[in-house]
Amino acid sequence: MRVAVSSTGPTLDSPVDLRFGRCPYFLVVDMETMAYEAIPNPHMAASGGAGIQAAQLVGNRGVQAVITGIPGPNAFQTLQAIGIPIYQSKGGTVRQAVEDFKQGRLVQVAQPGPSYAGMGFGGSGRGWGGRGMGRGRWFGAPVPPPPGVQQPPVAPAGNSELSSLKRQAEELKRQLEQITERIRQLEEKEG
Template sequence: MKVCITSTGPNLNAEMDPRFGRCQYFIFVDPESMKFEAVENPNLGAAGGAGIQSAQLVINRGVEALITGQVGPNAFTTLQAGGVKIVTGVTGQVKEVLEKYKKGELASLAQGPTVGAHFGMGMGRGGRKTAPSPPSAVPSVPELPSEEIKNLKETARQLKEQLNKITERLEKLEGKK
């Protein structure tokens, strides 16, 4: 099993970064062997879409579970569609959080995004210039299979809609319409 934890530093002694899409580092770790790889977040300074791009990076690494503080709606949808279990509202030192996860002391799945759309924008990146809010205190609860099916179908519908809009925009820009 491979787990990803958002981090402020490149090792297990670092504190967790509460942000997902714009965290400083992703720590990819095997909880059994404790072997890990720290990867600087290439999307930290992205003008937009940092959450989705970070979610794709996590999915492409074969991660089964993500542990972070907060996840926006687009990243949440992407991670969920990629089959990644999402644990939110977590703070602390990376190695301590990992130990809690191994002991089953962390909830296994977030119900939904913990921050609104465009939450990561701001703070000098052209957004609302507001400080981040504290992590959500809402506990994570596993979904029933019927709820998961419904949510995955809705996610697929939204992704198809987004893809259609992107395709239309590309065609317009390329002069095909």
């Protein structure tokens, strides 16, 4: 079995990075041999969509599970859609996290964490070179916790998982419609 672990560095003794989409490395570890591949995360500084792109990156490596903190909604939904379960690390090194996973000590993440909504464009306004406030969810979004600070998983109660998934599906449909419309606008502009 191969697992992907979000990491701050390229070795098994590197600390686990509890951020998924913006971690510096993913270590793809063979659980039987502990052989691993360190993959630099090219999406860690993306202005948006880092979680989706990171999920696709590890999914393309043929992993059967992900060990990280609690990913945001986009990464969570993408990993769920491609059938990769997510397990919450308790911190420590990648080696320790893999051992905890082998021993069944990690909890499967049931729901996504908050949306971090991109890195912005050089700041959040107010003289920092950004584009200002009031641009919807791209600015003023919750600040991600610093590395090493965990957020507990939120377990759904009863049928709330079904309603949560339906809400997430509707949100994804809305986002897809917006993206499709923007593509159409850009194509008209170019053509």
